[in-house]
Amino acid sequence: MGTRNPGQRAGLTRGAVLAAANELLAERGLAALTMRAVATRLDVAPNALYSHVANKTALLDEVLDERLALVTEPDPDGDPAAGLHAVMTSTRAVLLDRPDLVPLYLARQGARGPHAQRLGEVMLGLMDRAGVTGGDAREALRVLIVYTIGFAALGTGGPLAADETARSFDRGLRWLLTGIIPG
Amino acid sequence: MGTRNPGQRAGLTRGAVLAAANELLAERGLAALTMRAVATRLDVAPNALYSHVANKTALLDEVLDERLALVTEPDPDGDPAAGLHAVMTSTRAVLLDRPDLVPLYLARQGARGPHAQRLGEVMLGLMDRAGVTGGDAREALRVLIVYTIGFAALGTGGPLAADETARSFDRGLRWLLTGIIPG
DNA sequence: CAATATAGCTGGACGTTGTACAGTTTGCCA
DNA sequence: TGGCAAACTGTACAACGTCCAGCTATATTG
Numbered sequence: 001m002g003t004r005n006p007g008q009r010a011g012l013t014r015g016a017v018l019a020a021a022n023e024l025l026a027e028r029g030l031a032a033l034t035m036r037a038v039a040t041r042l043d044v045a046p047n048a049l050y051s052h053v054a055n056k057t058a059l060l061d062e063v064l065d066e067r068l069a070l071v072t073e074p075d076p077d078g079d080p081a082a083g084l085h086a087v088m089t090s091t092r093a094v095l096l097d098r099p100d101l102v103p104l105y106l107a108r109q110g111a112r113g114p115h116a117q118r119l120g121e122v123m124l125g126l127m128d129r130a131g132v133t134g135g136d137a138r139e140a141l142r143v144l145i146v147y148t149i150g151f152a153a154l155g156t157g158g159p160l161a162a163d164e165t166a167r168s169f170d171r172g173l174r175w176l177l178t179g180i181i182p183g
Numbered sequence: 184m185g186t187r188n189p190g191q192r193a194g195l196t197r198g199a200v201l202a203a204a205n206e207l208l209a210e211r212g213l214a215a216l217t218m219r220a221v222a223t224r225l226d227v228a229p230n231a232l233y234s235h236v237a238n239k240t241a242l243l244d245e246v247l248d249e250r251l252a253l254v255t256e257p258d259p260d261g262d263p264a265a266g267l268h269a270v271m272t273s274t275r276a277v278l279l280d281r282p283d284l285v286p287l288y289l290a291r292q293g294a295r296g297p298h299a300q301r302l303g304e305v306m307l308g309l310m311d312r313a314g315v316t317g318g319d320a321r322e323a324l325r326v327l328i329v330y331t332i333g334f335a336a337l338g339t340g341g342p343l344a345a346d347e348t349a350r351s352f353d354r355g356l357r358w359l360l361t362g363i364i365p366g
Numbered sequence: 367c368a369a370t371a372t373a374g375c376t377g378g379a380c381g382t383t384g385t386a387c388a389g390t391t392t393g394c395c396a
Numbered sequence: 397t398g399g400c401a402a403a404c405t406g407t408a409c410a411a412c413g414t415c416c417a418g419c420t421a422t423a424t425t426g
Contacts, residue, residue: 010374010375011374012374012375034411034412034413035412035413035414036411036412036413044375044376045375045376045377046412046413046414047375047376047377047413047414047415047416048374048375048376050413050414050415051373051374051375052374055413055414056412056413056414102289103286103287103289103290104286106285106286106289106333106336106337107286109336109337110337135347139347139350139351139354142337142348142351143351143352143354143355143358145337146330146333146334146336146337146355147329147330147333147355149333149337150289150329150330150332150333150334150336151329151333153289153292153329153333154289154292154293154325154328154329154332164318164322165325167322168322168325168326169326171322171326171362172326172329172330172359172362174362175326175358175359175361175362175363176355176358176359176362178358178361178362179354179355179357179358179359179361179362180358193403193404194403195403195404217382217383217384218383218384218385219382219383219384227404227405228404228405228406229384229385230384230385230386230387230404230405230406231403231404231405233385233386234402234403234404235403238384238385239383239384239385367426368425368426369424369425369426370423370424370425370426371422371423371424371425372421372422372423372424373420373421373422373423374419374420374421374422375418375419375420375421376417376418376419376420377416377417377418377419378415378416378417378418379414379415379416379417380413380414380415380416381412381413381414381415382411382412382413383410383411383412383413384409384410384411384412385408385409385410386407386408386409386410387406387407387408387409388405388406388407388408389404389405389406389407390403390404390405390406391402391403391404391405392401392402392403392404393400393401393402393403394399394400394401394402395398395399395400395401396397396398396399396400
């Protein structure tokens with residue numbers, strides 16, 4: 001019953017592999033996210049995954065970017081500072097649901113996937129409407145991203161409780177936004 | 184010549200193990216920092232390390248904290264904001280010299296060693312002198328640490344050059360400090 | 367409809383990692 | 397001088413990522 005069917009198609013797809021990886025990550029953490037574990041969950045031999053994913057790094061890259069798809073986009077015509085505030089807050093919340101992921105973003109020096117790119121463009125658009133452009137905008141973008149990812153990384157543990165951490169995040173974020181968009 | 188002496192004391196010390204780990208990290212990066220590599224460098228069997236270090240995690244913890252000893256302490260009687268600025272700038276520089284280390288700080292949810300603790304107290308002292316106390320001070324401390332470690336993590340790669348990144352860091356840091364210590 | 371190519375899967379294996387176990391050797395202290 | 401604890405060794409194990417060679421069910425072609 002549960003035994004694998006030698007030489008038979010299991011109907012494995014790239015999406016199924018990704019989904020299994022995500023489930024594993026949510027249920028048992030990053031350390032448990034091994035190729036073998038993903039394969040076991042899909043009732044498949046470990047190397048079968050390599051028909052759909054180049055290697056583990058590539059798999060993680062996709063898990064990473066897929067996560068960012070959950071960030072809610074702000075109203076592009078609303079108040080720019082409020083929009084930026086909303087994006088960063090949402091990003092932090094999304095990352096906080098998978099704390100193990102965050103060190104990976106940093107080890108990879110940030111995300112480069114399509115969803116990450118889209119978010120960056122949205123934020124640049126908001127800044128543009130607030131009169132922050134060119135190099136200044138890119139610098140500010142970097143500051144906001146670093147701050148948010150950093151807080152997601154350090155946000156779960158530590159001596160402060162969750163809501164206190166959320167308040168700290170919010171205060172610092174406002175300080176930054178005030179600096180970026182004065183008045 | 185290079186052969187090991189079976190059953191003979193090699194004069195290994197905890198400090199030597201730590202030093203070897205640090206060298207390896209500096210010369211070949213985190214991926215090359217394996218127990219076996221450390222042992223080879225000390226001309227010793229891999230498991231000999233376990234007489235001096237509990238396990239690899241403990242070894243890394245000590246490498247991590249040792250690194251923070253290099254952060255220059257500020258004048259405790261100078262201008263508080265300037266002092267905080269100096270500590271964070273120094274911290275970033277120290278971490279930037281071992282970029283591989285930074286994701287580890289984040290994976291461990293911050294540093295807990297004695298040097299990390301000392302730095303925290305110094306910073307709290309500066310804030311106290313600036314009139315920021317209690318929960319406000321702890322929140323501000325967290326914000327500054329997260330920002331600095333985050334920037335060290337994302338500071339090396341990316342589209343901007345090193346000096347541009349340094350300038351971004353400085354701008355954001357000033358925004359935060361202005362928020363923490365107005366006027 | 368038959369022959370062939372191909373993509374998806376399998377078993378098995380390799381090299382590397384962290385670390386446990388048991389034994390041997392050494393230096394120190396009673 | 398006898399013995400003991402600490403330091404070090406060889407050996408081994410489980411788990412990891414990933415490669416290779418085969419088998420097979422499906423898709424493609426004549």
